[in-house]
Amino acid sequence: MNDQLLRILPETILTITGVLIMLVEPMIPKSASRKSMGWLAILGTLIALFVSLSQVSAPAGTAYYGLVQTDAFSGFFHVLIASIVLVTLLVTLDAVTDTTENLGELFALTVFGAVGSMLMTSAQELLLVFIGLEISSISSYILVGFRKHTAKGPESALKYFLLGSFATAFFLYGTALVFGATGTTQIVAIAHHLGASTTPMLATLGLGMLLIGLGFKVSAAPFQVWTPDAYEAAPSPIVGMISTAPKAAAFAVLLRILYVAFPTMHANWVPLIWIMAALSMTLGNLAALRQQNVKRMLAYSAIANAGYLLVAFTSLSADGIAAASFYSVTYAAMNVGIFAIISHVGGYEDRLTLISDYRGLGYRSPLLGGAMAFFLISLIGIPFTGGFFGKFYVFSAAIHSGMVWLAIIGLLNSGVAVFYYLRLLAAVYAKPQENTPMQSMPRVQYSLLAAIFLTVLATLGLGIFPGSVLGAARAAALTLQLEPVPSVATTAQVPVTQ
């Protein structure tokens, strides 16, 4: 096989899968179940996952004139995104019924979204990042408004779309400004053109705009306003994905841009990230305290978690990058897991939305209740769960590089967060009331069991033996820092390796 094609093989496989679903689905008779399309998507994702795994250990290299590069870093995020999509598909299969509308498109869009996210993590070119960002965003916009018959769905999707387009426009404008300042949109080349001593106004402005575009995508404050509405409106299995996969991709891009393209300008961007992190943690947690709706609460928690993750960005070290990558994995494990349970309990149509609706879940279904409690404990950050090590590495990286105050803000925030997670946990284990809406909960299917098993296993495994994932994250971090930072802006054209 063509060597270049190998570098985008996971994306290619997923694209083919998506297209196949679109082609086959219209041929299925109207009355027949379309769940088989879900299995087709799972098959494609599984293959993509294995290919991504092989990319992690394969020697790094670029393709298509340096547009994409596969290395330990991109491989790490590819595996993460493929795993998220895999579990999401399993959860979706459990949540939907045979009569759910547009099921084929739902699966296809999920897979296409993954293509965009994956492309972002291996892109070496700001324009390709932009294309990946758009692919992943557009699929998210549609998926958020996927339940067209609800009042909230289309409205939130439109809101999300308008704000999102605005943010991606910022990203594009930032790219243009960076191009103006450096004459290139190649991430590696930008660093070569930026002198350590001179920081042109134009580049600073461009970097700021890139930050806005990506800040929106990761729902970091002050660009977070879309999050609660979008999460509330979107079908729950999809929320599990859009709160993790595109975000992980955006964080990866942010890491690449900040550490590879703009390491010399860290004096400019570290304060910005510091403020974004502190704001996101504080706003997210404080707003989550007041929520009665579970999905909105978790939306604000997602904002707070984006803040924790940004803390790691300020450390300017391989440890910090590894901590950020590790955190994306742990957050994905527990968040996809908790949304798996929410999708089952609430169903595709969100029958149950309020915290009080979850009263007695632990008795109604010990399995779901226990798993939910476990994920909440991990989100709180109790040791021996992945959530703890995620926070631990992030804050230890921050403290190590002298960001003690940011760490204190963050850990106090994690104390505030305990309150709302515990409210849900207390509801799950409170004595059930008679005639709760939960009586009509459907039977747990094997696909959901598999999803819960995988996410619990991942969360627990990350909490007891974080070593292997951390090792991979560290290897990923080192690939980013391999690029030596030149001190003068005299290098002309950077040779494109093929």
Place this chain on the structure above:
Amino acid sequence: MLNDNILSLITFLPALGAILIVLLPRTGKLIQWTALIISLLTLLLTLHLPAHYSYGRTGFQFVENTPWIASPKIRYHLGVDGISMWLVVLTGFLAPLGVLASWSAIETRTKEFYFFFLLQQTAMLGVFVSLDIFLYYGFWELSLVPMAITIAMFGRTRGPQAAIKFFLYTFIPSALFLVAILYLYGLTGTFDFVELQSALSTGAVAITPHALWWVALAFLFAFAVKVPVFPLHGWLADVFSEAPTAMAMVVAGKLGLYSILRFNLGLFPAESRQFAPCMIALAVIGILYGALGALVQRDLKRLLSFATLSALSFCILGIFNFTIAGLDGAVYQTINEGLIGGALLILAGILYERYGTYELSAYGGAAAKLPVMVVLFIIATLALVGLPILNGFVGEFLILSSSFATHPAWGALATLGVILSAAYMLTMIQKIFYGKQSALVANRAVPDVISREYFALWPMAILMLVMGVASPYWFRAIETGIAGLVNHEPPAETRRLPLNKPLHPASAATQARPAVEGQ
């Protein structure tokens, strides 16, 4: 070789039992029996420690030390000294009693209860045996979870609120504690207690006194909430009234007190001395506030929570006197408090099972109906108020005599607390068991202490007596532990402070024990 893995075995046996319980069917009393057998086995294993402990030397024994996580450098480092060994045994001793106390009190959702109960045992044992601060922190935080969940699940009326209150109270200081741990790690590159201790005491760590002061304060704050120390006791009364007996027995006291001894005194002796005046004042306020609070309570469980606050404040007073006698007494009193408080809570729980209320006003004249129970109640009460020949006397005597030597005024005030404790405890006995028979007691036919409860209560009562008479047996180990702590004092300027001035350990011991044996 059993000695090489005994601590891991002790720590994780309850957790294995918890997993076993998940797999068992919910038929009959199978789950209760499994929990009982597991906790008895744990107790048996903990008894291996005092049997094979070499009493002559200080330092940690039964050590296990293997790498766990490569980066950051975290080791699986376990070990006990004379202080923690007895706390491990105490935990092992209270576990089967907790199962017996829950036997009929917890009838629904037994699987959940005993799962969390056994998990709690693992967490507590882990706290006592961990010598890697990271590992320690893991168990420390883990101990919150089963406690909070069982309070939420089995609380009487306001379980979830009490659980959240408890969790928040303890979690937020722990977050600052984590910052302090990470900060120390950043400076020293190790989480290992022994390495940190030697690094800090030799001054090999590049840390400003100011920063070290804040680190020590973060440690102390987290532990003080858990003890609890006045004014951080807000969660205690709610947790006592809501938590199931078996969990309330272990929620306060030993974890926090042990941690103060191990980490604050072990790592930051100079800073601890700076905190001492403040802590002594808080301890005395806590003694008096708890006693006065207990005097006016109308609810038995809330009364016990204030009594506990008062009793635990004695331990704080003993610790921050910085005399060897005081420290010995504090450790002994920590064990006593676990025992006596546990017994009183079990008794209160038994009363509740009989009559369905903790309201003191509902009781009266129950002695005629419950002749055995009243004896047990009185033994526990007298142990709490410090009657000679019972265990409470030894600890209180050591603490108070050392405070009189160092801080006479505070010592005098603290002694008032002893008098008050007799007042509220005996009033409680009087209200429940004597006087005119209340309608509730008169109209309800209830059995006296039944055989299962005998098994829970008599060992405690006997142990109170034995620990009162044969205290040197326990002090052999405790003194080596305290000596190990004190040996790590930095030699320079702290010598001027009152460590060597007042009481010599030997004289304290000889003062205390003949008085006991003379009875």
